[in-house]
Amino acid sequence: MSETALRAALAKSGAAGIGQISIATREDGSFALTHHEDAARDDLALYANADDAAQLSRFDDAGNYRPLKTAPSLRHGWRLTVPDHRSLDFALDLFYPGRLAAFLAWDRGRLVTTPLRETLQRQTGMYRPAAKISDPEADGLVGSFCRSDGGCLRTILWKRDRDGSPASTLLPPEKFDPAHDQTGLGRPTVPLLCQEACNLLVAEARKIVKCGASADSDTSSEAGEPRDGTHQ
Numbered sequence: 138m139s140e141t142a143l144r145a146a147l148a149k150s151g152a153a154g155i156g157q158i159s160i161a162t163r164e165d166g167s168f169a170l171t172h173h174e175d176a177a178r179d180d181l182a183l184y185a186n187a188d189d190a191a192q193l194s195r196f197d198d199a200g201n202y203r204p205l206k207t208a209p210s211l212r213h214g215w216r217l218t219v220p221d222h223r224s225l226d227f228a229l230d231l232f233y234p235g236r237l238a239a240f241l242a243w244d245r246g247r248l249v250t251t252p253l254r255e256t257l258q259r260q261t262g263m264y265r266p267a268a269k270i271s272d273p274e275a276d277g278l279v280g281s282f283c284r285s286d287g288g289c290l291r292t293i294l295w296k297r298d299r300d301g302s303p304a305s306t307l308l309p310p311e312k313f314d315p316a317h318d319q320t321g322l323g324r325p326t327v328p329l330l331c332q333e334a335c336n337l338l339v340a341e342a343r344k345i346v347k348c349g350a351s352a353d354s355d356t357s358s359e360a361g362e363p364r365d366g367t368h369q
């Protein structure tokens with residue numbers, strides 16, 4: 138993403154942050170990033186390389202690995218200062234991979250979304266059984282796994298089927314509204330958009346199917362990762 142595009146993304150939403158990150162613009166043109174709950178703290182560990190975002194986003198406060206970067210579990214206690222838009226772009230892409238680009242594509246009407254059923258149907262190998270998840274099971278899975286309070290801060294744009302069935306009837310309408318701050322704070326924010334089910338959700342769908350299947354149904358020995366989706 139170009140510097141101009143990043144600036145446009147932030148300006149477009151009137152946001153001073155994205156996800157759980159607050160972004161303060163300094164007089165010298167640099168940017169200071171913190172967990173939004175730490176913005177007023179002056180006892181933070183200081184970082185000055187955009188690369189540090191990779192480490193800062195990897196583990197939660199308890200030291201647990203964060204397989205889903207958009208989970209509401211960003212660690213506290215740090216301030217990352219970056220000198221310009223280019224490094225801000227780089228750092229944010231480490232915190233939330235691909236999300237600013239998705240926002241800009243969506244804003245330009247170019248973001249392609251994929252229904253859950255299509256994502257599941259294209260799975261191969263050990264993840265192929267995920268496609269057998271029933272509609273009620275999928276409804277419950279998405280309603281639990283993707284919820285903003287404890288699950289994922291992305292705004293869901295995909296449907297369950299081509300016929301437009303909602304991703305889940307168990308999620309509130311604002312989960313599908315890019316104008317809503319999924320952190321629940323009501324701030325202007327660049328939304329973290331979800332254009333198709335991620336690999337983690339696919340893996341959970343497989344688990345549900347396998348748990349519901351007869352004991353001798355798991356005969357596949359193929360290994361691998363779920364296909365496509367955004368596992369970040």
Ligand code: SF4
Nearest residue numbers: 283289291331334335
């Ligand atoms: S499918 Fe989307 S909203 Fe659900 S957990 Fe994965 S990235 Fe988050």
